Amino acid sequence: MTKAHPHPLVDILRKRIAIIDGAMGTTIRTYGMAEADIRGERFQDSTKDLLNNGDLFSLTQPTMICDIHRRFLEAGADIIETNTFGATSITQSEFFVDDPREHGGRKDPEFYQKIIEDSYLDGLAWEINEQSARQCREWADRVGNETGRQRFVAGAIGPLTVSLSNSPDADDAGFRVVTFDQVKAAYAQQIRALIAGGSDLLLVETIFDSLNAKAALVAIREVFDEDGLTAKGTELPVMISAAVGRGGETLISAQTTEAFWNAVNHVKPLAVGLNCSLGPDLMYPFLSELAQKADVAISCYPNAGLPNPLSETGFDLGPPDMARFLGGFAQDGLINIAGGCCGNTPEHIAAIAKALEGQAPRKFEAGA
Structure with a gap:
């Protein structure tokens, strides 16, 4: 999937x-939003709680979401992610x-076929993705123009709330709640909307089920081909990032x-690359292995340590801690892209950016 x-x-x-x-989720929580804030007028009659549906804030609280993008950019981010981690019809159905x-x-697949064909969910997913990409695009361009340094928008494609690899039924190992084609269809809709909103690249991230990720990657390939991006030489580059457990395995597909x-x-x-997971210290050996095997750029944006409900961000590590760990990764020649996942605020990113300033990137062979 390369451009000319x-x-x-x-x-x-x-x-x-x-x-x-x-x-994004960690930073949203610092704004003290409540259920009424995410509902706004548009979703005030929803029968389910929506506060954990952070992607919806792009529609109901765009000023806050844009402020968060601005803060990350001003902290030194070259790449900002769209607020679309769960912006598929499948995840929104929850x-x-x-x-x-x-x-x-x-x-089961019959249930999810109705979800895929639901025009309301289809339209909602499109709107979240397109609007979030447009919000990122506006601020990436604005800060880029102000600083004279180009910034990039990564269309974030999350792992879904369903698994293609595992059965949820202990008595029926062959059962799957959803089919590969259904997952692919949901991802294709998301991908098209992220492109329409102005994304510079597509980021398939926090992969815990490699088969789900495969469906996303197949969807990307098909969208590029079917929509003429391949012929025009306008394919978007793709980043791929997995979440791993203590043994260095993807969490569900192992x-x-x-x-x-x-x-x-x-x-x-x-x-x-690797993101999320158990924190930078436990990620190190698996990142090192990936850096040895892969011939492309390596990304790394770990959680700020392990969850800690007593800390301000809900995670153990503060900005100086993350700066120290990521600085060590850079000194060891492991990374080309660095940042943070859960627990990392703009202050964390600013500290990481400062620690990595002037550090040499990992050398890699392939280009895009």
Whole structure:
């Protein structure tokens, strides 16, 4: 999935370590939003709680979301992610459709086929993705023009609330709640909206199920081909980032770091990496292994340590801690893109950016 000419990010990644932003959810919580804030007038009659549906804030509280993008950019982020981690019809159905299990039924492919064909959910997913991308685009361009340094918008594609690899039924190992084609269709809708909103690249992230990620990557390929981006030479570069457990395996599909890379390297991504997970200290050996195996740029944006409900951000590590860990990764020649996932605020990203300033990026062979 490459463009005819190298993407501007490739030159940057060869010259210096690029900075990606931090956690949208963590930062939203610092604004003290309540249920009424996310509902606004538009969703005030919803029958389910919506506060955990952070993507919806892009529609109901755009001023706040844009302020968060601005803060991450001013902290030094070269790449900001759209607020679309759960912006597919499949994930949005968790907040807008009654759960059949509450009435003696079950979620299965028949249920999810109705979700895929639901015009309301389809339209809502499109709107969240397109608007979030437009919000990022506006602020990336604004800060980029003000500072004379180009900034980039990554269309964020999350892992979904369903798994293609595992059965939720202990008595029926072959059962799957959803099909590959249904997942692919949901992702294709998201991808098209992210492109329409002005994304510079597509980021398939926090991968805990490699088969879900495969569906997203197939959807990207098909969208590029079907919409003529391939013929026009206007394909967007792709970043791929997995979440791993203590053994360095993707959390549900249990692929090792090397197996994960072997499963996705045919995509020829701009970058591959690790995010979320258990914090930077526990991530180190798996990041090191990936950096040895992959011939593309390496990204790393870990959680700020382990969850800690007593801390201000809900995670153990503060800005100086993250700066120290990511600085160590850079000194060891492991990274080309660095930032933070859960628990990382604009203050964390500013500290990381300062620590990595002037540090040499990891050398890599492939280009995009």
